[in-house]
Amino acid sequence: MIWNEKYECMSRKELEELQLGRLKAIVRKVYDRVPFYHDSFDDAGVKPDDIKSLSDIKRLPFISKKDLRDNYPFKLFAEPMNDIVRLHSSSGTTGKPVVVGYTKNDIETWAELMARSLMCAGANSKDIIQNAYGYGLFTGGLGIHYGGERMGATVIPASGGNTKRQVMMLQDFGTTVLTCTPSYSLYIAEVAEEMGIDIKKLPLRVGVFGAEPWSDNMRTDIESKLSIDAMDIYGLTEVIGPGVSMECNQKNGLHIFEDHFIAEIIDPDTGEQLPYGETGELVFTSLTKEAFPIIRFRTRDITSLNPEPCKCGRTIARMRRVSGRTDDMLIIRGVNVFPSQIESVLMQVEGVEPHYEIVVERKGNLDEIELKVEVTERLFSDEIRKLEAVQKKIQDEIESVIGISIKVTLVEPKTIERSEGKAKRVKDLRPKE
Amino acid sequence: MKVKQISIFLENKSGRLAQVTQVLSENGINLRALSLADTADFGILRIIVNDADKAVKVLKDADYTFGETDVVAVEVPDKPGGLASILSALWEAGLGVEYMYAFVKSSGANAVMIFRFEDTDKAVNVLKKNNIRLLTGDEVYNI
Numbered sequence: 257m258i259w260n261e262k263y264e265c266m267s268r269k270e271l272e273e274l275q276l277g278r279l280k281a282i283v284r285k286v287y288d289r290v291p292f293y294h295d296s297f298d299d300a301g302v303k304p305d306d307i308k309s310l311s312d313i314k315r316l317p318f319i320s321k322k323d324l325r326d327n328y329p330f331k332l333f334a335e336p337m338n339d340i341v342r343l344h345s346s347s348g349t350t351g352k353p354v355v356v357g358y359t360k361n362d363i364e365t366w367a368e369l370m371a372r373s374l375m376c377a378g379a380n381s382k383d384i385i386q387n388a389y390g391y392g393l394f395t396g397g398l399g400i401h402y403g404g405e406r407m408g409a410t411v412i413p414a415s416g417g418n419t420k421r422q423v424m425m426l427q428d429f430g431t432t433v434l435t436c437t438p439s440y441s442l443y444i445a446e447v448a449e450e451m452g453i454d455i456k457k458l459p460l461r462v463g464v465f466g467a468e469p470w471s472d473n474m475r476t477d478i479e480s481k482l483s484i485d486a487m488d489i490y491g492l493t494e495v496i497g498p499g500v501s502m503e504c505n506q507k508n509g510l511h512i513f514e515d516h517f518i519a520e521i522i523d524p525d526t527g528e529q530l531p532y533g534e535t536g537e538l539v540f541t542s543l544t545k546e547a548f549p550i551i552r553f554r555t556r557d558i559t560s561l562n563p564e565p566c567k568c569g570r571t572i573a574r575m576r577r578v579s580g581r582t583d584d585m586l587i588i589r590g591v592n593v594f595p596s597q598i599e600s601v602l603m604q605v606e607g608v609e610p611h612y613e614i615v616v617e618r619k620g621n622l623d624e625i626e627l628k629v630e631v632t633e634r635l636f637s638d639e640i641r642k643l644e645a646v647q648k649k650i651q652d653e654i655e656s657v658i659g660i661s662i663k664v665t666l667v668e669p670k671t672i673e674r675s676e677g678k679a680k681r682v683k684d685l686r687p688k689e
Numbered sequence: 690m691k692v693k694q695i696s697i698f699l700e701n702k703s704g705r706l707a708q709v710t711q712v713l714s715e716n717g718i719n720l721r722a723l724s725l726a727d728t729a730d731f732g733i734l735r736i737i738v739n740d741a742d743k744a745v746k747v748l749k750d751a752d753y754t755f756g757e758t759d760v761v762a763v764e765v766p767d768k769p770g771g772l773a774s775i776l777s778a779l780w781e782a783g784l785g786v787e788y789m790y791a792f793v794k795s796s797g798a799n800a801v802m803i804f805r806f807e808d809t810d811k812a813v814n815v816l817k818k819n820n821i822r823l824l825t826g827d828e829v830y831n832i
């Protein structure tokens with residue numbers, strides 16, 4: 257089912273006309289109201305009136321995560337505080353957080369986008385949604401919450417953590433849709449098993465998972481362990497929160513709600529716009545947000561765009577599942593490695609559980625990667641050489657994909673930390689420059 | 690004629706062996722035989738206990754990764770050439786030994802060795818044909 261056919265299924269031509277009108281208005285607004293944009297447009301020698309077609313967007317300068325931090329907390333707001341009804345913020349693990357504001361209309365827009373997303377994932381008004389994203393400054397919790405209510409579903413504001421209670425609610429409340437990070441869904445499944453509850457037999461049928469990169473192989477694993485459809489949702493606090501794009505039943509890319517956002521792909525080194533189909537860094541411009549408009553925000557997420565109409569009926573473009581954020585990329589001995597590549601290979605090895613940790617260290621002048629993998633009963637053997645063969649197999653397959661050799665260490669079960677929110681898979685112990 | 694052995698995965702770091710034996714002892718489980726095989730990173734502790742079913746439950750509750758394997762307990766004459774004669778009987782029958790270790794206690798005047806074979810059933814037949822005495826599970830658990 258499609259929540260808003262008018263906007264999700266409109267012709268490309270109609271959509272582009274709508275986008276252009278909205279783009280002109282938002283560029284004019286930020287130029288007049290936000291000093292940062294005024295200065296950066298002037299520096300780039302571009303005026304709002306120069307935007308005559310959608311391709312003119314290329315003339316506008318980018319805004320980076322650093323620019324957002326430098327304008328902490330409210331300097332990029334385009335509406336007076338009096339009209340701002342809510343604040344959210346990024347985690348700020350690497351310095352000052354980014355604070356975003358919403359007007360009443362922004363909250364409405366966000367709820368609409370999340371209702372579209374949930375329906376795109378296969379949910380409907382009859383569903384009971386257990387929302388295990390954290391409630392608070394993080395956009396995940398309230399974003400899903402408002403969207404679920406807008407759609408008319410029953411929303412359980414479970415928030416993250418207290419996993420035994422999550423399992424109890426899955427069972428007692430008859431939850432049909434679970435929303436959380438993909439890693440947390442696996443932890444919930446593990447706890448259910450410990451509690452002697454067969455999670456596959458529960459009414460749960462759809463998972464809406466996001467907020468951390470995950471691979472298609474991890475999807476397969478989650479789907480078989482929980483007996484559900486595991487759907488990928490994408491969003492960023494800086495752009496609006498969850499609900500920027502969502503996978504449909506084709507599981508072949510995430511539909512971007514293009515009536516509200518313009519997506520571009522650029523070459524991360526030159527900043528040049530790349531054509532459809534090519535892989536590069538994803539850049540977003542918001543078209544309708546009032547309090548915190550954002551023009552050409554560099555997400556550092558790597559993907560590609562596909563504008564072809566989808567079998568699900570939607571005509572809005574799809575972005576390929578994000579294979580990694582440039583922030584997450586590790587440079588090991590000069591080679592670019594995404595943790596998701598390692599995960600993808602690991603999940604293909606028979607008997608491996610998706611609990612792993614990547615440790616990067618510098619030994620002498622050499623970077624070394626150690627991959628810790630939990631030994632499950634299915635991997636285990638009473639013979640050393642068979643266990644060593646498993647180790648070697650993982651090592652060889654990963655080397656064949658990423659091109660560098662790594663050390664695989666088998667560790668005891670449940671020794672790798674479980675996460676209730678975003679999983680921390682990588683420990684980079686190398687000295688900071 | 691088969692004896693149940695439990696093998697436990699342990700990371701090669703200090704205290705792990707102490708912890709697992711502690712868990713077993715707290716639950717009144719008695720070790721009859723054990724051997725430890727290790728690499729730089731990990732080890733496998735192989736044990737034979739008085740109550741395998743209980744040990745399995747205890748280990749599961751304590752989140753260990755382990756497996757159950759059938760092994761054979763062979764009585765070995767406690768004299769020069771005692772073990773050699775058994776091994777040559779196996780070798781002549783073309784049977785490979787995966788690993789073996791000695792039992793802590795003896796059976797009367799004889800030593801006891803634990804064997805892990807690729808093909809346990811075939812090995813049992815060969816040993817019997819050569820009049821080599823095997824201990825039953827119950828004998829081993831209660832020795």
